[in-house]
Amino acid sequence: MAYVAPEDSYKQKIAQLEADELLRISGTKRAWLEFRRNRFALVGTAFIIFIAFMGAFAPIVSTHDPYKQSLRKRMKPPTTEHWMGTDELGRDVYSRLVYGARISLFVGIVGTTVGVICGTIVGLISGFFGGWVDTLVMRVIDIMYAFPGIVLAILIISVLGPSLINLIIVLAIYAIPTLSRIVRGNVLSLKEQDYVQAAQALGAGRLRIMYLHLLPNTMAPIIVYATLGVAFAILTTAALGFLGLGVQPPQAEWGNMLSNGRQYLRKAPLLMIFPGALISMTVISINLIGDALRDALDPYIQS
Amino acid sequence: MQKYIIRRLLLAIPTIVGAITLVWFAMQLAPGDPALMFVPPDYQGEDAAAYLEKINEKYGFNDPLPLQYARYMRNTLGFDFGTSLRTMRPVSEDLVRRVPNSVRLGVAAFLLAAAMGISLGVLAAIKRGTWVDSALMVFALVGVSMPSFWFAYVLILLFGLYIPILPPSGLGGVKHMILPTIVLGYGSAGSLTRYVRSSMLEVINQDFVRTARSKGVSERNVLIKHALRNGLLPVVNVLGINLAFILAGSIIVESVFAWPGVGLYLFDGVQGRDFPVVQGACLLIAASVVLVNLLTDVMLVLVDPRIRFE
Numbered sequence: 001m002a003y004v005a006p007e008d009s010y011k012q013k014i015a016q017l018e019a020d021e022l023l024r025i026s027g028t029k030r031a032w033l034e035f036r037r038n039r040f041a042l043v044g045t046a047f048i049i050f051i052a053f054m055g056a057f058a059p060i061v062s063t064h065d066p067y068k069q070s071l072r073k074r075m076k077p078p079t080t081e082h083w084m085g086t087d088e089l090g091r092d093v094y095s096r097l098v099y100g101a102r103i104s105l106f107v108g109i110v111g112t113t114v115g116v117i118c119g120t121i122v123g124l125i126s127g128f129f130g131g132w133v134d135t136l137v138m139r140v141i142d143i144m145y146a147f148p149g150i151v152l153a154i155l156i157i158s159v160l161g162p163s164l165i166n167l168i169i170v171l172a173i174y175a176i177p178t179l180s181r182i183v184r185g186n187v188l189s190l191k192e193q194d195y196v197q198a199a200q201a202l203g204a205g206r207l208r209i210m211y212l213h214l215l216p217n218t219m220a221p222i223i224v225y226a227t228l229g230v231a232f233a234i235l236t237t238a239a240l241g242f243l244g245l246g247v248q249p250p251q252a253e254w255g256n257m258l259s260n261g262r263q264y265l266r267k268a269p270l271l272m273i274f275p276g277a278l279i280s281m282t283v284i285s286i287n288l289i290g291d292a293l294r295d296a297l298d299p300y301i302q303s
Numbered sequence: 304m305q306k307y308i309i310r311r312l313l314l315a316i317p318t319i320v321g322a323i324t325l326v327w328f329a330m331q332l333a334p335g336d337p338a339l340m341f342v343p344p345d346y347q348g349e350d351a352a353a354y355l356e357k358i359n360e361k362y363g364f365n366d367p368l369p370l371q372y373a374r375y376m377r378n379t380l381g382f383d384f385g386t387s388l389r390t391m392r393p394v395s396e397d398l399v400r401r402v403p404n405s406v407r408l409g410v411a412a413f414l415l416a417a418a419m420g421i422s423l424g425v426l427a428a429i430k431r432g433t434w435v436d437s438a439l440m441v442f443a444l445v446g447v448s449m450p451s452f453w454f455a456y457v458l459i460l461l462f463g464l465y466i467p468i469l470p471p472s473g474l475g476g477v478k479h480m481i482l483p484t485i486v487l488g489y490g491s492a493g494s495l496t497r498y499v500r501s502s503m504l505e506v507i508n509q510d511f512v513r514t515a516r517s518k519g520v521s522e523r524n525v526l527i528k529h530a531l532r533n534g535l536l537p538v539v540n541v542l543g544i545n546l547a548f549i550l551a552g553s554i555i556v557e558s559v560f561a562w563p564g565v566g567l568y569l570f571d572g573v574q575g576r577d578f579p580v581v582q583g584a585c586l587l588i589a590a591s592v593v594l595v596n597l598l599t600d601v602m603l604v605l606v607d608p609r610i611r612f613e
Contacts, residue, residue: 139317140321142321143318146318146590146592147322147588148548148588148592149551149552150554151554151585155585156329156332158573158576159329159330159333160332242450242452242555243558243570243573243574255450258453262452265460269460276449276453279453280445280448280449280450283447283448283449284444284445
């Protein structure tokens, strides 16, 4: 047996401990460290937190009642009293944007979350069970893909009528096909892995395998696409607002504010510029976060 | 290869039938009587009741559901979407008249998006990590993130009102097409640029590219003969998806620019609560998407020999 100096074995132990430590933080924590290194993503996160804060504390942060009309002060340019001017009914644009943040973020996040949950369940079942279930699900999803972007939303809302709940339903339905395809693809390759086979051999039930083995291992793409989905949901909400199928006036929502503003393009272009810029900045921020999450969570893109 | 194309063609049929079924299902979801959706909104009281009778008789909303479904399927497959509630003209005739305008705008936007997306994406991949890459990625991200109608109005404001060099709306010569094409194309170009870049980066790191370099092939040839060919294969697929999204995006863009295509028709239908128009236009878009996907798959077989042998 080779002689090991006590000092060396001590160093070896430290190195071993450090390696263990690194192994232990590899998962979520390493992804977080990776995410934190991305400056764009941090700016995006800060902006979204700022918008969420504005929405959450709208009554405190706003300077005026967002619904109070004042016909004498219609379409005024920004002043110290009205930071972003007033709209066609003399309402304070800044306060309306602050209250609109509530709706836009809320609808986007809730709609996408519901859709992501449904899509994940559908994808898990379809990928894991295979056979005719899988064929059926994939055919239905192919059909849903035939109605790209806003088309399905227009169709459903023109039947159901515009309302907040229907808007959320439509956004959820939109997220389902993409999510179930991604989850299914992942499950198809995961279920051939040894640990899933082992669990099966040990007699684990289908639900247990899906929940404990398949779901956690396909979480990364789900998180990424959920984030990007919120960005798309906000854009869709705005587009539906433009079509008059979204959140109905007088409720303050960015999309319908933008849609209102277009009628006064000549006289008061700022009425349209402000909400549009806010939507763009919010969507850019969410996309930056989504991109960073993809880089941080996807081991294949890491270099 | 022929077998693959035929199989793919046969698969498109159930998708179209499914799309029609989906629209039919959506109609059944209508709160109350689906027949109400076929009554013009300005009909009130007695008028509406009398009209409802007529609708029920014509579309057979009192018949058993399977019968209704069969009739709906037959009519739709026969390109009969009913008549517009506002103009009383057959929807299919209106659609046929408007398709050429939409195709013109869609093709122009698609070409712009493809040219911009591929060239900028390749450029960003070559210059990865430099300021050129960052600038292009920001440019692409902004394209993906802006609401298209907002961008459209900003352009109208700039080039139609402040520096009036372009017509702000309407159908006309090439000048009328510039703004809508830019709006419709830029959004797609953004997502395409991002995709092309990542696809190229994947290829650039692969062994055969390294081998080519180590053989002493010039950087130019490595790029054109080895990287580009392989990097752009998956892009064909995405081009198809992009065309589908251009179809969807045209609803908004055509409305803003008063471009008399299928998109504006759908927009007017939505505004006027004209359900036959809405369903007809949606179904036409769905059918075009299925067709585009079919063409994309056939294109893929032609350009990628690997698929042929599967």
